[in-house]
Amino acid sequence: MKAEIITVGTELLIGSILNTNAKFLSERLIDLGVEVVRQVSVADDMNAIIKELNISMNEADLIFLCGGLGPTNDDLTREALAKFLNKKIYIDKDAKEKLVLRFEKINKKMTDNNIKQVSLIDGSKKLDNNWGLALGEVNDYNGKKIFLFPGPPKEFEPMVDAYLAQNIHENQKIIVRSLNVIGLGESLTEDRIRKLNLENKYISINTFAHFTQTEIKLIAKGEDYEYISNVMSNSIEKLYDEFKDHIYSDNNQSVEEVLVKRLRDKNLTISFAESITGGLLAASITDVAGSSKILSSSYVTYSNNSKIKNLGVKKETLDKYGAISEQTALEMARGLKNKTNSSVCVSTTGEAGPEPSETDIGNVYICIYFSEDNYQLKHFYFPGNRERVRNRTVSQVLSNLLYLINKE
Amino acid sequence: MKAEIITVGTELLIGSILNTNAKFLSERLIDLGVEVVRQVSVADDMNAIIKELNISMNEADLIFLCGGLGPTNDDLTREALAKFLNKKIYIDKDAKEKLVLRFEKINKKMTDNNIKQVSLIDGSKKLDNNWGLALGEVNDYNGKKIFLFPGPPKEFEPMVDAYLAQNIHENQKIIVRSLNVIGLGESLTEDRIRKLNLENKYISINTFAHFTQTEIKLIAKGEDYEYISNVMSNSIEKLYDEFKDHIYSDNNQSVEEVLVKRLRDKNLTISFAESITGGLLAASITDVAGSSKILSSSYVTYSNNSKIKNLGVKKETLDKYGAISEQTALEMARGLKNKTNSSVCVSTTGEAGPEPSETDIGNVYICIYFSEDNYQLKHFYFPGNRERVRNRTVSQVLSNLLYLINKE
Numbered sequence: 001m002k003a004e005i006i007t008v009g010t011e012l013l014i015g016s017i018l019n020t021n022a023k024f025l026s027e028r029l030i031d032l033g034v035e036v037v038r039q040v041s042v043a044d045d046m047n048a049i050i051k052e053l054n055i056s057m058n059e060a061d062l063i064f065l066c067g068g069l070g071p072t073n074d075d076l077t078r079e080a081l082a083k084f085l086n087k088k089i090y091i092d093k094d095a096k097e098k099l100v101l102r103f104e105k106i107n108k109k110m111t112d113n114n115i116k117q118v119s120l121i122d123g124s125k126k127l128d129n130n131w132g133l134a135l136g137e138v139n140d141y142n143g144k145k146i147f148l149f150p151g152p153p154k155e156f157e158p159m160v161d162a163y164l165a166q167n168i169h170e171n172q173k174i175i176v177r178s179l180n181v182i183g184l185g186e187s188l189t190e191d192r193i194r195k196l197n198l199e200n201k202y203i204s205i206n207t208f209a210h211f212t213q214t215e216i217k218l219i220a221k222g223e224d225y226e227y228i229s230n231v232m233s234n235s236i237e238k239l240y241d242e243f244k245d246h247i248y249s250d251n252n253q254s255v256e257e258v259l260v261k262r263l264r265d266k267n268l269t270i271s272f273a274e275s276i277t278g279g280l281l282a283a284s285i286t287d288v289a290g291s292s293k294i295l296s297s298s299y300v301t302y303s304n305n306s307k308i309k310n311l312g313v314k315k316e317t318l319d320k321y322g323a324i325s326e327q328t329a330l331e332m333a334r335g336l337k338n339k340t341n342s343s344v345c346v347s348t349t350g351e352a353g354p355e356p357s358e359t360d361i362g363n364v365y366i367c368i369y370f371s372e373d374n375y376q377l378k379h380f381y382f383p384g385n386r387e388r389v390r391n392r393t394v395s396q397v398l399s400n401l402l403y404l405i406n407k408e
Numbered sequence: 409m410k411a412e413i414i415t416v417g418t419e420l421l422i423g424s425i426l427n428t429n430a431k432f433l434s435e436r437l438i439d440l441g442v443e444v445v446r447q448v449s450v451a452d453d454m455n456a457i458i459k460e461l462n463i464s465m466n467e468a469d470l471i472f473l474c475g476g477l478g479p480t481n482d483d484l485t486r487e488a489l490a491k492f493l494n495k496k497i498y499i500d501k502d503a504k505e506k507l508v509l510r511f512e513k514i515n516k517k518m519t520d521n522n523i524k525q526v527s528l529i530d531g532s533k534k535l536d537n538n539w540g541l542a543l544g545e546v547n548d549y550n551g552k553k554i555f556l557f558p559g560p561p562k563e564f565e566p567m568v569d570a571y572l573a574q575n576i577h578e579n580q581k582i583i584v585r586s587l588n589v590i591g592l593g594e595s596l597t598e599d600r601i602r603k604l605n606l607e608n609k610y611i612s613i614n615t616f617a618h619f620t621q622t623e624i625k626l627i628a629k630g631e632d633y634e635y636i637s638n639v640m641s642n643s644i645e646k647l648y649d650e651f652k653d654h655i656y657s658d659n660n661q662s663v664e665e666v667l668v669k670r671l672r673d674k675n676l677t678i679s680f681a682e683s684i685t686g687g688l689l690a691a692s693i694t695d696v697a698g699s700s701k702i703l704s705s706s707y708v709t710y711s712n713n714s715k716i717k718n719l720g721v722k723k724e725t726l727d728k729y730g731a732i733s734e735q736t737a738l739e740m741a742r743g744l745k746n747k748t749n750s751s752v753c754v755s756t757t758g759e760a761g762p763e764p765s766e767t768d769i770g771n772v773y774i775c776i777y778f779s780e781d782n783y784q785l786k787h788f789y790f791p792g793n794r795e796r797v798r799n800r801t802v803s804q805v806l807s808n809l810l811y812l813i814n815k816e
Contacts, residue, residue: 015434026423278694279687286686298708
């Protein structure tokens with residue numbers, strides 16, 4: 001099955017936004033075994049949209065029109081498709097009622113333009129928008145399907161997730177699940193999955209690397225829903241057995257989110273003493289709502305002086321081994337423990353460049369300290385530029401932290 | 409003049425990368441007064457590329473083919489264009505020599521595939537690649553121009569900047585300059601520019617908002633280079649007069665970069681006491697190379713207890729006014745000064761959500777403290793979600809800081 005994606009919006013053509021919708025939808029289509037042969041962006045222009053529809057009709061089985069369903073006069077994607085299909089547009093009664101209630105609730109006047117967003121093309125199948133106002137729809141035409149989705153990513157993405165699979169494989173049921181793995185590389189994860197021999201005509205399993213995390217994606221497909229759910233549960237169970245220490249989420253949550261949740265569940269607190277990461281670790285944790293319960297204080301100790309003054313690192317240690325050393329990393333974490341008494345104290349030190357210092361760019365030391373009898377002190381070498389070295393360090397810390405805390 | 413952009417690469421169609429090249433090139437084309445009417449992505453597939461070239465020939469004056477010029481068998485964009493133009497491909501002698509030397513230097517064996525990257529289509533104009541291996545080129549065809557650029561953004565972007573303008577407006581010289589302004593909104597900046605009456609047929613001036621920063625972009629165009637350089641210098645001078653306190657860069661540098669440079673030049677040090685920003689401010693400064701000279705210590709004081717213990721904020725202040733208040737922001741910054749004696753001490757406190765607390769989401773207090781006689785204490789209201797509130801706070805602090813330090 002082949003798909004083409006037509007994204008509509010002048011803002012794309014003047015380069016003011018990145019086309020995240022085309023990327024998102026393509027990823028989802030590939031997951032469902034659909035080949036994307038063309039992505040095209042055109043302005044909010046009736047003729048341009050119709051021209052691309054004509055081109056796409058040659059090759060694609062599925063055509064996606066995204067964007068241009070809003071309330072302004074510029075938004076004319078639905079009108080363009082109706083003209084192409086030679087059909088009329090009508091107002092959907094249910095959606096209009098909801099829209100009126102919504103405006104009453106926020107005490108704003110609804111303009112005529114807003115009504116446009118709850119219109120549909122004659123004979124189409126409605127796709128309710130529970131994340132915004134403009135309705136989506138699917139049209140059958142000459143044995144092909146033409147989808148309409150609203151453009152704002154916070155509406156577009158959940159709508160694709162809610163409606164794509166069931167509308168593509170109508171006679172087939174589809175179940176998609178993800179397991180997220182840390183503490184193992186992608187290729188090792190993949191090898192171990194292959195050895196389990198889980199794949200068959202009902203289920204496919206693929207891995208995707210995201211920095212230090214690996215996503216295992218399972219897609220079960222078949223006509224009998226109960227049968228494929230059993231195949232899915234069975235595979236998930238076997239994967240849990242195989243990767244029990246490594247699976248941290250089955251819901252594509254970020255490592256940060258799960259880490260904050262685990263720390264809260266276990267009533268643990270955390271502090272950071274950041275040199276090379278310079279605040280990024282604290283920032284990534286405080287990015288998660290509810291993190292104030294687990295992070296009370298954190299320090300950026302960039303200079304030697306600050307390491308001595310704030311954390312009690314010994315001057316002799318810095319002189320003898322350097323600021324970028326196992327010894328300094330350990331003294332930073334230990335000093336942080338003395339100062340904050342947080343359950344977990346994490347230190348980072350390393351060289352991010354652009355110029356090498358006492359050591360090469362990419363050398364990083366990380367200490368995750370619970371107590372004097374229980375700490376992890378590791379050296380890493382991360383190649384790349386300043387940004388990459390710092391980001392890799394953050395990913396590595398979060399992933400190691402979560403792995404250790406899961407086992408605590 | 410109309411342009412169409414054809415980006416080539418299977419990785420785009422499977423959704424594994426975002427199409428940053430289409431965005432980058434579109435922005436640059438708009439700057440040069442070219443209208444982008446279509447962006448399309450196709451796989452590394454000879455027929456698909458030729459099909460899009462045929463479509464683009466209908467409407468576009470300029471056609472850009474980007475990507476697929478590498479050494480592997482998948483890379484066949486140049487072959488596709490040659491076939492479309494019915495022309496032959498040859499190896500460029502100069503580029504081949506450079507390539508051979510390059511491989512000798514790094515002591516690696518050059519494979520035959522690599523030679524492909526230094527090939528050109530008969531009759532084309534070569535665009536040297538000083539950022540990688542694959543050559544770019546421009547072909548004249550039926551009164552239109554067809555450009556070939558390599559796909560990796562770190563080659564693509566500098567090549568576009570180096571060759572685009574001069575090849576589009578061949579009889580015209582073009583000079584593009586930017587001024588970056590802080591401490592004034594975009595519309596106010598724009599108003600004041602219009603009143604200066606600087607625009608004429610040789611120069612156009614536009615503004616672009618980037619968070620708290622506004623970019624003023626000047627484009628001078630004409631046949632006589634000396635004349636348009638004079639027009640440009642004259643306009644730049646008038647803009648400097650008008651916005652003297654507000655221009656922080658004429659080179660599109662980030663606020664962070666310029667801030668670190670200014671602090672270093674003035675021998676000033678800085679510390680942060682971050683509550684709502686939770687490490688983001690320190691992270692944004694330490695992202696700049698050389699920041700260790702100016703940032704020695706920084707604190708994330710998320711809890712009340714941490715504000716009391718680390719910064720000496722009074723318990724009574726927190727009880728009486730709350731953690732999110734002018735009073736607390738001031739005591740945080742003052743306490744930070746006592747502790748670190750840094751030249752500039754900055755505190756942030758506010759509510760980022762997702763749930764409102766003692767105050768509404770979006771309420772933020774910022775204190776930039778030089779001394780007891782010289783500090784700025786401000787309240788802001790930033791609407792939006794957690795990420796947006798935190799990012800807006802960081803932009804605002806950096807922009808206010810730079811503005812104050814420029815005047816110090």
